[in-house]
Amino acid sequence: MLPGAGLRVGVLALQGGVREHVELLTSLGARAVLVRRPVQLEDLDALVLPGGESSTIDRLTRILGLRDPLRATLAGGLPTLGTCAGLILLADRVLDPAPGQQSLGGLDVTVRRNAFGRQVDSAEETLATTLGPVRAAFIRAPEVVAVGEGVEVNARRGDDVGDPHAPIVxxxxGSLLGISFHPELTGETTVHRELLRxxxxxRGRVG
Incomplete structure (x- = not known):
């Protein structure tokens, strides 16, 4: 049985790389739900906050009345994956926010936006993670520059996840996963499989 069979996974569909996440989740057997209104957060088993422009996504969540429902959903323990801009949205602290930019919070981390350069500096590489090697794409990616107690570092930009000098990505x-990179662009399913797990x-299926 596919790992996502019977699971409803929301994908915040306001801006950014929505389609790629939907396709990857569908390939794993999950039913992807496009989230554009608060009511669409109901009855989900998991949630994905995709990459894109974090300040634009933040502004749209407030315009569309999604900010407080999203914060309540995260606080309620719904398994959630934030990729790139999604990681910025999950971070409690953003070092270099755009004017007026806010985050949803939930992860006790500090991030720096665009830490690995501009669009022309985009790269694809294999990373060391606690889930095993992951093939990932970096596009104007953020870096986690500080973590609080209770936050596990599970990926670094390098070949040794235990290297304290390698950038945290x-x-x-708990139930929140934040990554700087884009596994959905390389067809890498490892992180999404962990979200589905x-x-x-x-839901009480396993564990």
């Missing part, structure tokens, strides 16, 4: 705290545990 993946973290986890967390969703299955929450």
């Amino acid at each position: 993946g973290v986890r705290a 967390l969703a299955s545990v929450r």
Whole structure:
């Protein structure tokens, strides 16, 4: 049975790389739900906050009345994956926000936007993670520059996840996963499978 069979996974569909996440989740058997209104957050098993422009996504969540429902959903323990801009949205602290930019919070981390350069500096590489090697794309990616207690570092930009000098590009705290990179662009399913595993545990299927 596919790992996502029977699971409803929301994808915040306001801006950014929505389609790629939907296609990857569907290939794993999940039913992807495009989230554009608060009511679409109901009855989800997991949620994905995709990459894009973090300040634009933040502004749209407030315009569309999604900010407070999203914060309540995250606080309620729904397994959630934030990729690139999604990581910025999950971070409690952003070092270099755009004017007026806010985050949803939930991860006790500090991030720096566009830490690895401009669009022309985009790269694809294999990363060391606690889930094993992951093939990922970096596009104007943020870096996690500080983590609080209870936050696990689960990916670094390099070949040794235990190297304290390698940039942090993946973290986890409870049911929240935040990554700087884009596995959905390379067809890499490892991180999404972990999200689906967390969703299955929450539903009492396994673990």
